Amino acid sequence: MAPTPATQRLVDNKAKKIVDDAYAGKYAVPAVCCYNLEGILATVRAAEAKKSPAIVQLFPFSIDFADGVMLHAAAEAAAKASVPVAVHMDHAQSPEIIRRAADLGGFDGIMVDMSHYERDENMRLSRELVAYCNERGIIAECEPGRINGGEDGVEATSEDMEEILTTPEQAEEFVDLGIHWLPAIGNIHGPYPTGGPQLDWPRLKAIEDQVGDRVRIVLHGAHEDHFREELMRQCIDYGTAKININGVMNREFIRVATELAGKVPLTTMMEKQVQAMQAVIELNMDWMKSTGKAA
Numbered sequence: 687m688a689p690t691p692a693t694q695r696l697v698d699n700k701a702k703k704i705v706d707d708a709y710a711g712k713y714a715v716p717a718v719c720c721y722n723l724e725g726i727l728a729t730v731r732a733a734e735a736k737k738s739p740a741i742v743q744l745f746p747f748s749i750d751f752a753d754g755v756m757l758h759a760a761a762e763a764a765a766k767a768s769v770p771v772a773v774h775m776d777h778a779q780s781p782e783i784i785r786r787a788a789d790l791g792g793f794d795g796i797m798v799d800m801s802h803y804e805r806d807e808n809m810r811l812s813r814e815l816v817a818y819c820n821e822r823g824i825i826a827e828c829e830p831g832r833i834n835g836g837e838d839g840v841e842a843t844s845e846d847m848e849e850i851l852t853t854p855e856q857a858e859e860f861v862d863l864g865i866h867w868l869p870a871i872g873n874i875h876g877p878y879p880t881g882g883p884q885l886d887w888p889r890l891k892a893i894e895d896q897v898g899d900r901v902r903i904v905l906h907g908a909h910e911d912h913f914r915e916e917l918m919r920q921c922i923d924y925g926t927a928k929i930n931i932n933g934v935m936n937r938e939f940i941r942v943a944t945e946l947a948g949k950v951p952l953t954t955m956m957e958k959q960v961q962a963m964q965a966v967i968e969l970n971m972d973w974m975k976s977t978g979k980a981a
């Protein structure tokens with residue numbers, strides 16, 4: 687049988703369907719940044735326990751560090767899950783890593799993050815790399831603005847680069863590149879300065895009005911100090927359909943290790959780490975109202 691054409695694979699793309707369904711159903715899907723097998727297991731187990739769709743997100747670190755093995759583990763866990771789980775690459779920041787990730791097989795989506803380049807170069811590289819992904823049946827998330835602050839394993843925006851917020855016009859230009867997901871709000875990774883996030887709701891509404899018929903709005907920078915049920919609901923009301931979570935879940939891995947290392951068998955510690963991470967993901971599924979949506 688001839689291989690499915692990439693265009694058809696894009697239409698059938700699991701990550702796209704998960705987030706489109708969330709948008710239509712007025713909830714959001716947690717996209718969980720996983721650094722290890724425990725994180726992947728916690729995400730899939732939370733999804734199955736809560737009957738929620740979910741997305742496992744990996745950073746380029748997972749490929750550099752584990753030579754693709756972690757990606758293949760994530761893809762297998764997602765394929766075996768009893769509910770829809772997709773695998774997405776978060777913040778891929780060089781053309782080399784994006785091509786390598788797309789060629790490895792296993793990613794449903796890739797974030798083509800060229801936002802550390804100046805605008806014209808960001809557009810040029812994004813155009814080329816989004817096409818590379820789409821030709822392989824992989825959807826792309828692109829960042830027209832700039833997200834301040836780093837995440838573990840992700841290059842932080844250098845201090846002399848100004849924060850840039852996405853405008854409806856830029857959003858339109860990026861949608862034209864063939865992207866499926868657009869980060870448009872929540873522009874700080876990690877903790878927010880005093881006063882918390884200053885979310886620009888009119889800007890978000892303008893972007894959603896401009897491109898919401900063709901692209902899904904996704905949220906980075908959902909720091910747990912502020913992004914709990916109420917603020918998540920507000921983002922969802924404005925069209926957000928994927929919310930990334932990272933520190934709130936991964937700090938459980940460290941907390942349990944700090945408490946139990948050397949005191950219990952290693953296997954016991956690992957089981958407790960997965961359980962603790964799973965509990966946080968489940969709570970976020972309740973807040974995002976994705977619980978029960980895969981039933």
Ligand SMILES: [Zn+2]
Binds near residue numbers: 777833875906907930
């Ligand atoms: Zn991010």
